[in-house]
Amino acid sequence: MREGYRRLVRSYDDIVIGAGHNGLTAAAYLARAGRRVVVLERSDHVGGAAISADVFPGVAARLSRYSYLVSLLPRHVISDLDLDLRLVRRRFSSYTPVPGAPERGILVDGGDEEATRAAFRSVTGSDADHDAWQRFYTAMGEVAQRLFPTMTQPLPSLSTARDLVGDVWADLVERPLGDWLRREFADDTVRGIVATDALIGTFADLDDPSLRQNICLLYHLIGNGTGDWDVPVGGMGAVTGAMARAALDAGAEILTGAEVVGVDPADGSVSWRTTAGGDEARAPCIHAACAPAVLNTMLDEPVATEPDPRGAQLKVNLVLTRLPRLADPTVDPVAAFSGTFHVNEGFDQLHTAWTRASQGRVPDVPPCEIYCHTLSDRSILGPGTDGMQTLTLFGLHMPPELFDRTDARDEALAATLRSLDSVLAEPVMEVVARDGAGNPCIEVRTPRDLEQSPGLPGGHIFHRSLQWPWAESDDEIGTWGVETRHPRVSIAGAGARRGGGVSGIPGHNSARWALQ
Incomplete structure (x- = not known):
């Protein structure tokens, strides 16, 4: 994204820390309002956790590496910023094999209510x-x-x-x-x-x-x-790419490879370092689009936040030669994998897995769910991928402390693949593609990995526990939910009230806070 950068000045109206989707949203709104804006990003690219990446060498597939669907991004933000972005609605909401009896399952078909009712009846025995x-x-x-x-x-x-x-x-x-x-x-x-x-x-x-x-x-x-979760055409990188272009076109500056090391709320100064050395700028408004816990490493007087954020997921990216066959022969795998595919997520199973994880052990039968991007959008695939499909597997109840043992990653992956195999008619490894070096196209990301990249404390994808999206005390009424103890500094990322998910809402609200 270095195209469009301009020479840095030493004084701005707004300094944004972090070029994830919220930071870019804030920058675009502020720059369109005629303000001088600079965005400082530690990584060598924009997008934060909403990026696309070539994960497997020799396989032309740009995967949504961390986040992967869009629901909370307001339509008016897309129109306000003239984002060149297309979202695709999925017909099938979900497919769920019955735990312990996977030859039966519930396919929720948004295009056929009677078929959905029949699927419920076949599993539950009634329409109740x-x-x-x-x-x-x-x-x-x-x-x-x-x-x-x-x-x-x-x-x-x-x-x-x-x-x-x-x-x-x-x-x-x-x-x-x-x-x-x-x-x-x-x-x-x-x-x-x-x-x-x-x-x-x-x-x-x-x-x-x-x-x-x-x-x-x-x-x-x-x-x-509506609560619908839509597929971004081109992957998550298309979302943040459109936001970055909107910010740059409006006149914002984006500096990558700039790690912020200090924030002084008293005079609005922000210092950062690059491979070329250190630098500093000042602004009346500082928008922290990073996690609150990360912001606190830059401040002498920390802002209030959750003391020990903990993520809870195992993220597995796969490329397959084809979709696997299901244990339920009556359901087309294309339909089953087009929505959210629930694996061993029965009500009692979720409690059992949580109990075991709370005791510091990897669940015996990890609950997980799967999403196939390429059934809705094949634009993320390149040459040599005919017939291939991508899968994103999201494992529940996998807190960071489980992965403090060196062998825990392998244990968790093996248990999760066994869980998936239990609802298939063939082992998933039989259809996993190989990269250019002959290795299986499987990428695993634990909460500990997310601490390192893209810098989520405790691997928490929401930066901290989500909060009710309304004022819980009288002094919050009428605020934007981004304010901190420092009048110049806002929380513009997922750790704000009304944060979490790929939404741009905290970025929008931080911009409104500054403009107000």
Whole structure:
């Protein structure tokens, strides 16, 4: 992204720390408002955790290496910034083989409601859980329609939020999610399908009194008022590439290879180092689009944040020669892998895996889910990849401390592949492609890896535990959810209130904070 850079000056209106999607969003909004903006990025590229990469030598596949789908990015941000970005809606929402009986499964087909009802009936024996499913998602859809527009507005009060959430407030906000799911659904598999949205990137039991799981569920179901998770054509790098172009075209400067080492909130000075030496600039507004814990390494007086962020996922990227055959012969693998493919994510299995991980052990049967980008968008593949498919596997309940043993990565991967094989008609390794050196096209990323690159404390993909997207105290009402104890400094990344996910919301809100 060095094209379009201009000579650095020593005084700016805004300094943005971090060129992930939120930092780029903030920079684009601020520069379009006529302000002088510089973005400082430690890595040699922009995009943060929302990038595409050539992972396997000799295989022309640009994978969305860390994040991979888009839901929370407001449509008005795309239009405000004139982003050259296309998102594709998926017909099939999910496929879930029954744990222990994978020859049966539930395919949720957004294009055929009767087929979906029949799939539920074949597993549960009645229409009751499908009726409950419709009630649950209708209620959450109404919450999404009312609540999502507030995500890019000043924080509403608790009483306003209660009115917006409506009848499900007590179940969603006041009691552990497990209570609601047990009461609403009778079948363990159905409960598990719903529950997984509460656990992505969140290490919690469904009965956790902290309600972290409830908050995570809310964020996964409210995106753009629908909760749909869409495929970015060209991969995640297309998202942040469009944002970087928007920032540069508006006049922002982006400096890569610039590691910020100090922030002085008193005079707005920011110092950084490059391979050529050190440098410094000042601005009235400093936007920290890095994790709050990372910002605190730059400050003498730290900002408030979670003391010990912990991620909870095993990320596995694969390239296959073809899709594997399913244990369920009645379901087309193309349909099953087009949405979210749930593997051993039954309600009781999720609790068992959490319990074992809480004891410091890799789950015996790791719950995980899979997404195939290339069934929706083959543009990420190049020459020599005819028939190939990419898979992104996201393993739950894999906190960072599990990987302090040198052999834990191999143990976790082997257990996860066994878990996947249990719902297939053939071992997945039989269809894994080989790279130019003959090695299997499998890349594993643990929370410890995410600490190193792209710099997520504890490997936490949300930078810290998600927070309710409204004011929880009177002094927050009407703020943007990005403010810190330092009047010049904002949290412009996923660690802001209303952060998490590839959304651009904290970046937008930090820009609004500065412009206000």
